[in-house]
Amino acid sequence: MRITIFGAGAIGGYLAAKLAMTGRVDLSIMARGAHLDAIKAAGLRLIEDGHESVVSVRAAAQAQELGVQDYVVLALKAHSLAPALDQIAPLLGEGTAVVTMQNGVPWWYFHKIGGSLEGTRLQAVDPGGVIWDRLGPDRVIGSVVYPAAEVDAPGLVRHIEGKRFSLGEPSGEKSERVTRLAAEMVAAGLQVPVRDDIRSEIWVKLWGNLSFNPISALTGSTLAAIAADEATRTLARTMMLEAQAIGESLGVRFPINVDRRIKGAGDVGEHKTSMLQDLERGRPMEIDALVTAVQELGRLTGQPTPAIDNVLALVRRLAIERGCYLT
Numbered sequence: 001m002r003i004t005i006f007g008a009g010a011i012g013g014y015l016a017a018k019l020a021m022t023g024r025v026d027l028s029i030m031a032r033g034a035h036l037d038a039i040k041a042a043g044l045r046l047i048e049d050g051h052e053s054v055v056s057v058r059a060a061a062q063a064q065e066l067g068v069q070d071y072v073v074l075a076l077k078a079h080s081l082a083p084a085l086d087q088i089a090p091l092l093g094e095g096t097a098v099v100t101m102q103n104g105v106p107w108w109y110f111h112k113i114g115g116s117l118e119g120t121r122l123q124a125v126d127p128g129g130v131i132w133d134r135l136g137p138d139r140v141i142g143s144v145v146y147p148a149a150e151v152d153a154p155g156l157v158r159h160i161e162g163k164r165f166s167l168g169e170p171s172g173e174k175s176e177r178v179t180r181l182a183a184e185m186v187a188a189g190l191q192v193p194v195r196d197d198i199r200s201e202i203w204v205k206l207w208g209n210l211s212f213n214p215i216s217a218l219t220g221s222t223l224a225a226i227a228a229d230e231a232t233r234t235l236a237r238t239m240m241l242e243a244q245a246i247g248e249s250l251g252v253r254f255p256i257n258v259d260r261r262i263k264g265a266g267d268v269g270e271h272k273t274s275m276l277q278d279l280e281r282g283r284p285m286e287i288d289a290l291v292t293a294v295q296e297l298g299r300l301t302g303q304p305t306p307a308i309d310n311v312l313a314l315v316r317r318l319a320i321e322r323g324c325y326l327t
């Protein structure tokens with residue numbers, strides 16, 4: 001099985017190291033800059049459970065060096081995907097599956113959903129529909145990423161916690177391609193449930209991200225602090241209820257209530273969200289996939305989003321001022 005992980009940063013690097021350790025798959029990664037140089041020179045290093053491992057993995061800057069794959073795992077930040085399309089193209093053959101491992105609303109959301117919105121392209125995550133046109137939604141396997149990881153230094157990934165990567169076809173079908181990939185990831189020690197309704201799980205993760213992430217970036221607060229402060233907790237809750245109405249109007253089943261989801265986010269503790277970390281490091285923030293896309297879904301479904309609109313206006317402005325917003 002030929003697998004390329006495109007964007008082997010925190011999550012892609014963690015997954016690559018775990019898969020490489022099994023020796024069961026023909027694995028490659030696409031990386032760039034000092035990270036690529038370090039992996040080529042000394043292997044991919046992973047710190048997990050206090051133990052450092054080094055794995056040898058084929059690493060490339062140009063997809064032509066790797067050729068057509070069975071699976072391409074996209075572990076880029078959402079805003080990095082459109083600029084990478086030319087680089088991804090040589091990896092794709094007729095039967096190549098593409099696994100999208102991004103937080104937020106995925107660009108393929110309205111593929112095989114049925115109903116009047118079938119085939120709708122989301123401008124917030126796929127301006128002009130170029131990702132849809134170039135990758136093709138039929139290739140897609142969706143996912144929800146639960147592990148937390150960071151790149152500590154070029155070539156060095158630190159796993160923080162979590163081993164679950166849920167997978168699911170947009171159609172809900174338990175296809176051979178999704179079950180085969182899940183089996184390889186399970187063999188690598190990961191927890192990989194195959195879902196028949198991946199969109200509902202995307203929403204539960206998104207629920208926290210669309211509210212806690214921008215509030216944390218605006219306030220500099222951790223998840224625990226936002227959940228403990230009555231005013232910020234109420235703001236997060238209001239945003240989440242707006243999002244829940246949108247999701248439910250799209251047929252999503254929320255398996256838990258909003259207060260349980262807030263408690264779950266708060267229980268993560270004194271942890272800075274990825275959006276706050278990106279702001280502090282001067283890196284592009286995933287605002288459009290996590291927040292703007294939800295606003296767009298609100299417009300599409302006729303659901304009002306006043307709290308989301310206000311927080312989005314502020315966090316986008318902050319990101320522009322700090323040079324952390326990619327348009």
Ligand SMILES: NC(=O)C1=CN([C@@H]2O[C@H](COP(=O)(O)OP(=O)(O)OC[C@H]3O[C@@H](n4cnc5c(N)ncnc54)[C@H](OP(=O)(O)O)[C@@H]3O)[C@@H](O)[C@H]2O)C=CC1
Nearest residue numbers: 007009010011031032075076077080084102103145148149
């Ligand atoms: N980190 C985490 O704990 C979690 C992350 N997620 C989600 O997973 C996704 C990935 O996040 P994360 O792993 O943190 O992101 P990272 O920034 O750590 O990794 C992305 C990697 O892709 C590389 N990249 C981007 N464009 C290209 C390109 N054209 N060619 C080669 N390499 C490229 C980046 O390089 P460069 O650094 O040079 O830009 C970087 O190494 C995001 O959607 C995130 O929200 C979800 C759950 C937890």
Ligand SMILES: CC(C)(CO)C(=O)C(=O)O
Nearest residue numbers: 208209212272273274275
């Ligand atoms: C920690 C968490 C769950 C915040 O909602 C997250 O996914 C992120 O930081 O992006």
